[in-house]
Amino acid sequence: xxxxxxxxxxGDLGTSPLYVFSTIFSGTSHPSQKEVYGAVxxxxxxxxxxxxxxxxLIVLNIGPxxxxxxxxxxxxxIARTLKFGPQGVRIxxxxxxxxxxxxxxxxxxxxxxxxxxxxxxxxDSKPNELIKSFLSxxxxxxxxxxxxxxxxxxxxTPTTSVLSAISGIAVAVPSFEDKxxxxxxxxxxxxxxxxxxxxxxxxMFFSPxxxxxxxxxxxxxxxxxARYHPEIMKALNPYYAVQFLKNQGIDSFSSMMLxxxxxxxxxxxxxxxxxxxxxxxxxxFVYPCLIMCYFGQAAYLIEHPTNISNVFYLSxxxxxxxxxxxxxxxxxxLATIIASQALILGVFxxxxxLITLDCFPRLKAIYTSEKHSGQIFIPVANWxxxxxxxxxxxxxxxxxxVTAAYGLGISIDFILTTMLITxxxxxxxxxxxxxxxxxxxxxxxxxxLLIISGLQKVPSGAWFPLAVxxxxxxxxxxxxxxxSLKVNYDLSFKKSIDELFVSSSTVKAKKEAVVVxxxxxxxxxxxxxxxxxxxxxxxxxxxxxxNQDDQFLEMKYYGNVVKIPRNNQVEIMYCTSSTALTNRSCxxxxxxxxxxxxxxxxxxxxxIEPRVSTLPFIEEEESYRLQKIAGVPGxxxxxxxxxxxxxxxxxxxxxxxxxxxxxxxxxxxxxxDTADVMDDSNHFTIPIVHLFEREYVTxxxxxxxxxxxxxxxxxxxxxxxxxLRGWLINCLFAPLNGISNNSTMDFLLPxxxxxxxxxxxxxxxxxxx
Numbered sequence: 201x202x203x204x205x206x207x208x209x210x211g212d213l214g215t216s217p218l219y220v221f222s223t224i225f226s227g228t229s230h231p232s233q234k235e236v237y238g239a240v241x242x243x244x245x246x247x248x249x250x251x252x253x254x255x256x257l258i259v260l261n262i263g264p265x266x267x268x269x270x271x272x273x274x275x276x277x278i279a280r281t282l283k284f285g286p287q288g289v290r291i292x293x294x295x296x297x298x299x300x301x302x303x304x305x306x307x308x309x310x311x312x313x314x315x316x317x318x319x320x321x322x323x324d325s326k327p328n329e330l331i332k333s334f335l336s337x338x339x340x341x342x343x344x345x346x347x348x349x350x351x352x353x354x355x356x357t358p359t360t361s362v363l364s365a366i367s368g369i370a371v372a373v374p375s376f377e378d379k380x381x382x383x384x385x386x387x388x389x390x391x392x393x394x395x396x397x398x399x400x401x402x403x404m405f406f407s408p409x410x411x412x413x414x415x416x417x418x419x420x421x422x423x424x425x426a427r428y429h430p431e432i433m434k435a436l437n438p439y440y441a442v443q444f445l446k447n448q449g450i451d452s453f454s455s456m457m458l459x460x461x462x463x464x465x466x467x468x469x470x471x472x473x474x475x476x477x478x479x480x481x482x483x484x485f486v487y488p489c490l491i492m493c494y495f496g497q498a499a500y501l502i503e504h505p506t507n508i509s510n511v512f513y514l515s516x517x518x519x520x521x522x523x524x525x526x527x528x529x530x531x532x533x534l535a536t537i538i539a540s541q542a543l544i545l546g547v548f549x550x551x552x553x554l555i556t557l558d559c560f561p562r563l564k565a566i567y568t569s570e571k572h573s574g575q576i577f578i579p580v581a582n583w584x585x586x587x588x589x590x591x592x593x594x595x596x597x598x599x600x601x602v603t604a605a606y607g608l609g610i611s612i613d614f615i616l617t618t619m620l621i622t623x624x625x626x627x628x629x630x631x632x633x634x635x636x637x638x639x640x641x642x643x644x645x646x647x648x649l650l651i652i653s654g655l656q657k658v659p660s661g662a663w664f665p666l667a668v669x670x671x672x673x674x675x676x677x678x679x680x681x682x683x684s685l686k687v688n689y690d691l692s693f694k695k696s697i698d699e700l701f702v703s704s705s706t707v708k709a710k711k712e713a714v715v716v717x718x719x720x721x722x723x724x725x726x727x728x729x730x731x732x733x734x735x736x737x738x739x740x741x742x743x744x745x746x747n748q749d750d751q752f753l754e755m756k757y758y759g760n761v762v763k764i765p766r767n768n769q770v771e772i773m774y775c776t777s778s779t780a781l782t783n784r785s786c787x788x789x790x791x792x793x794x795x796x797x798x799x800x801x802x803x804x805x806x807x808i809e810p811r812v813s814t815l816p817f818i819e820e821e822e823s824y825r826l827q828k829i830a831g832v833p834g835x836x837x838x839x840x841x842x843x844x845x846x847x848x849x850x851x852x853x854x855x856x857x858x859x860x861x862x863x864x865x866x867x868x869x870x871x872x873d874t875a876d877v878m879d880d881s882n883h884f885t886i887p888i889v890h891l892f893e894r895e896y897v898t899x900x901x902x903x904x905x906x907x908x909x910x911x912x913x914x915x916x917x918x919x920x921x922x923x924l925r926g927w928l929i930n931c932l933f934a935p936l937n938g939i940s941n942n943s944t945m946d947f948l949l950p951x952x953x954x955x956x957x958x959x960x961x962x963x964x965x966x967x968x969x
Contacts (some may be wrong), residue, residue: 201475202473202476202478202480202481203374203407203411203481204404204407204473204477205469205472205473205477205478205481205483205536206407206411206414206485206486207405207406207407207408207409207410207411207541208406208407208411208469208472208473208538208542208545209363209462209464209466209469209472209473209478209481209504209542209545209876210410210462210466210481210482210486210542211406211410211416211535211537211538211539211540211541211542211836211942212357212361212456212461212462212465212466212535212539212540212542212543213251213460213461213462213463213466213486213490213534214410214413214414214417214457214462214486214489214490214539215361215364215365215532215535215536215539215969216418216458216460216461216462216490217459217490217493217494218361218364218365218512218532218536219360219364219496219502219512219603220243220455220456220458220459220494220510221460221494221497221511221512221600222240222508222509222510222511222512222717223455223458223603224239224452224455224456225239225501225508226455226508226600228270228508229506229508230505231505231508232305233502234440234443234444234783235444235447235448236432236433236498236501236502236505237432237435237440237444237498238435238440238441238443238444238445238447238448238455239444239452239498240432240440240495240497240498241435241436241437241438241440241441242437242441242444242452242456243441243442243456243494244435244436244441244457244461244491244495245438245441246453246456246457246460247459247460247487247490247491249646250460250463250614250643250646251460251463251482251487252482252483252487254480254618254643255463255466255467256482256483257479258621258639259467259621260273260466260467260470260478260479261475261619262621262624262629263467263470263617263620263621263624263641264470264471264475264624264673265277267470267471267474268468268470268471268549268552269468269469269470269548269549269555270345270346270347270350270464270467270468270546270550270551270553271342271343271346271347271616271617271620272347272550272554272557273470274343274617274620274621274623274624275339275342275343275551275620276553276557277339277624277628277872278335278339278620278623278624278627279336279339280292280630281627282327282332282335282336282627282629284332284335284336285336285557286340286341286557286558286559286680286683286684286686287687287688287691289558289690290555290674291557293950300703302819306710307740311484325789327627331943335623335627337622339620340615340680341677342619342620343620343738344559344673344676344677344680345556345612345616345673346613346616346617347668347672347676348668348669348670348671348672348673348676349464349610349612349613349616349665349672350464350465350543350546350547350550350613351547351550351610351668351669351672352467352609352664352665352666352668352669353461353465353543353609353610353613353665354543354544354546354547354585354589354607355585355588355589355592355668356390356592356602356605356606356663356664356665357461357462357465357540357542357543358388358526358536358540358543358544358589358593359384359388359589359592359593359596359602360461360599360602360603360606361535361536361539361540362381362384362387362388362533362536362540362593363381363384363593363596363598363599363602363894364532364536364599364603365508365529365532365533365535365536366380366383366384366387366533366693367380367532367598367599368510368512368513368529369383369526369529371510371513371514371522372513372525372526372529373518381594381598384479384593385590385593385594387533387537388537388540388586388589388590388593389586389590390537391537391540391541391544392544392582392583392585392589393586395544395577395582396566396577396579396582404869406538406541407535409531409535409538410535410538411485412531412533413531413532413534414485414489414490415487415489416528416531417490417492417493418488418489418492418493419923420496420515420516420517420528421489421491421493421494421495421496421497422492422496423490423496423517424495424496424497424499424500424515424517425495425496425499427499428499428500428502428503428504428913429498429499429502429503430499431805432495432498432499432502433495435495435498439710450649450652450653450655451579451653451817452653453649453650453652453654453761454607454608454650454653454654454656454657455603455607456654457464457606457607457610457611457650458603458606458652459490459494460610460614461606461607461610462542462545463610463614463909464610464613464614464617465542465543465545465546465750466478466482466542467617468545468546468547468550468709469545469546469549470540470551471549471575472545472549472575479690479741479915485930495510496515497512497515500514500515501515503842503943512532513525513528513529516528523778529860540589544582544585546899547581547585547846548565548576548577548578548581548582549576551563551578551581552565552576552578552750552886554676558680558683559676559679559680559683561580561679561936561937561939561940562940563579563580563940564579564580565577565578566578566579567816567844567845571639576923578934592664593850596661600690601661602661604657604662605657605660605661605662605663605664605665606657606662606665607650607654607657607662608651608654608655608657608658608662608666609662609665609666609669611647611650611651611654612651614643614647614650614883615644615647615648615651618639618643618647619640619644620642621639622636622639622640622644625639633947647892666851671727678928678932678933679933679936682928682929682933682937682969683937685969686897686937686967686969688969689967689968689969690789693789693792694786694789695786695787695789695792696783696785696786697786697787697829697830697831697832697835698785698831700755700756700787700792701753701754701755701756701831701832702754702755702756702761704724712968722761723883727850729855740797751766752764752766753766753801753832755795764795764799764800764801765799765800766800766801766803766805766834767800767801767802767803768803768868768872768886768887769802769803769804769868769886769887769888769889770802770803770804770805770806770859770868770886770887770888770889771802771804771806771888771889771891772805772806772807772808772888772889772890772891773788773790773791773805773806773807773808773860773891773893773963774808774810774890774891774892774948774949775807775808775809775893781896786799787807787829788807788893788895790895790963790964790965793963793965794891794963802834802889803834803864803867804834804836804864804868805832805834805835805836806836806837806838806858807829807836807838808838808839808840808850808948809837809838809839809840810839810840810842810848810948811839811840811842812841812842812844813841813842813843813844814844815843815844816843816844816846817843817845817846818841818842818843818844818846818848820848820851820853820854821857822841823840823841823842823854824838824839824840824841824848824854824857824858825838825839826838826858826862827845833864834862834864836856836862842949847948848948849948849949850948850949851881852884854879855884855888856878856884858878859877860877866887868886869886871886872886874886874887881956883956883957884955884956884957884958885957886957887957887959888957888958888959889958889959889961890949890958890959890960890961891962891963892960892961892962892963893961893963893964894962894964895938895964895965895966895967896934896938896940896964896965896966896967896968897929897933897934897937897967897969898929898930898934898967898968898969899925899926899928899929899930899968899969900968901926901968902922921949926933929969
């Protein structure tokens with residue numbers, strides 16, 4: 201795993217020597233020996249403090265949650281401990297996750313993280329409600345901003361690395377200068393096209409390349425130090441770094457921090473390999489190779505101070521243009537391609553976590569490894585990122601323009617991680633306040649200096665990553681806001697089983713749902729109107745069998761108790777409602793609409809929820825769990841478990857097994873005089889109706905009565921926002937929400953051909969938010 205992480209994660213850190221020194225001394229044509237000593241000393245200590253001490257030893261140990269990395273992982277741990285989070289969302293690792301069907305410990309959505317906090321109460325670290333409310337909003341905003349900055353970094357890192365590598369051709373062949381940009385675009389397109397093979401397979405190919413690349417950097421560094429200036433190793437003394445900063449000021453940090461690019465991607469990619477392999481590879485191999493390379497380039501600059509335009513390629517041992525030069529060029533090109541891989545994997549991991557927190561549309565994710573559930577490929581994100589990276593490369597044209605804009609977003613990301621880790625230390629791990637305070641003051645101050653120095657890059661192009669991060673932040677916040685409105689709507693209509701039923705039952709009422717029957721062969725459609733009282737399917741009367749009490753369920757309706765007849769069929773509702781998924785005592789509010797529409801209750805009702813397991817494959821006979829809903833005879837809740845490498849489908853065989861595990865099925869078999877729920881022709885002998893949720897989301901409108909109650913000035917002031925609000929919800933959120941929700945459930949049913957005793961109905965109503 202450590203070897204694999206070298207290829208997939210350390211390409212970004214490993215390609216920084218391509219441009220760091222050229223960027224640091226871009227404003228001078230002849231750096232002095234004192235300046236070179238100070239610069240390489242700053243690089244050494246900055247790299248050691250941030251990459252080794254902060255990220256490798258602290259962040260990778262404290263930050264991950266359920267083996268996931270990034271700011272979302274830290275936020276999830278804090279939210280789980282302090283019991284807050286996005287409304288309607290179960291935080292990964294929470295105890296509530298693990299309570300549903302206790303034998304499902306392998307479920308991804310039911311797992312919990314082992315932390316030092318697991319066995320203790322919050323004690324003195326428990327905040328009051330005011331602080332808790334602030335932390336809830338603050339940490340979520342920090343989390344969103346950090347994710348947005350990683351997305352913007354995902355545009356600039358591939359652009360910077362590939363342009364810097366391809367420019368090596370122009371050093372040996374000056375006429376190639378105009379071809380650097382188009383060739384770089386072609387290389388990037390090939391990289392994104394290869395993502396579908398998965399990080400596991402790519403790391404098998406990438407790891408040998410990055411390993412050879414880092415070894416070559418180490419060898420080049422040793423040769424340059426020995427050949428040009430062995431005394432350069434004195435720069436390990438921090439005295440030279442301090443003197444350099446005293447003379448140059450903190451503005452020099454904006455260039456030196458380029459040696460740190462890749463830290464956040466390393467943290468975000470932890471789900472692909474785990475913390476320990478990443479730490480092992482970094483400390484024992486990557487770190488010494490890169491440090492020696494930087495010292496080698498510094499030794500070369502002392503002897504050749506005017507060769508500042510492209511220090512990396514000019515410092516390669518041997519003659520310019522000989523076989524070793526071209527070998528290093530090829531390795532540099534491959535290494536920069538791999539450097540982009542680390543950011544791409546980080547984007548995939550972060551998107552997966554955002555989707556889990558219901559803060560991003562539910563994009564399709566493909567698991568690419570049977571051994572590691574964190575290795576995923578998100579096709580839509582991959583293609584969008586590819587287009588954006590290519591356009592960014594075309595826009596910046598060369599590596600000098602990119603490095604002028606690079607770094608500020610990464611510096612902001614550093615301080616966001618520092619703040620989240622500090623909060624995590626205090627409230628999750630309950631470490632003595634002295635340690636979090638020292639951590640925040642030490643690393644926070646350094647991060648702030650990096651940000652201040654990076655602000656000078658804004659006129660030179662640093663506005664671009666900030667703009668990209670701003671757009672991403674606004675979209676994530678907008679999506680979460682709309683989803684919270686949707687959850688509030690669900691909660692406002694939430695009814696528990698006790699509120700709906702007396703001992704179990706339903707009521708006759710006007711229909712408020714729209715049901716469309718879809719048939720894949722005949723394309724028949726049936727609309728259930730407001731006065732239509734036809735039942736869902738033609739079924740025999742229950743009067744012929746059973747006790748009189750079994751013929752009805754009693755439902756509470758506006759203070760009255762109404763007896764609703766039970767029909768002899770099975771209804772299966774495939775649930776996506778956050779209310780029903782997070783509260784076992786509640787049913788989806790669409791269930792009440794369904795009862796009102798058809799004036800009957802099924803003999804057997806099953807609420808199905810899909811879950812993904814931490815296991816790659818689940819045997820079909822082990823793929824479902826059934827739980828009786830207390831208080832209502834014939835009502836059950838079932839979890840359909842899928843391996844992360846294979847989606848479980850509700851085949852006829854699985855459905856038969858599920859039905860036979862329900863005691864009430866014998867009553868239906870008696871009604872239809874059948875010994876089994878399936879006949880010899882593999883058709884079901886009892887009516888089964890599959891119900892899929894379809895909700896039409898729309899923005900609320902404002903009645904004249906409501907508007908008349910507002911002062912005229914306030915009404916005019918709010919008008920632009922109300923118009924914008926309606927447009928955003930109706931034209932942006934509603935379509936995306938419909939696509940992401942409607943595409944996640946009906947695929948569970950593979951047999952969509954016409955069946956004698958099966959119907960597929962899409963049930964929904966208008967949701968106004």
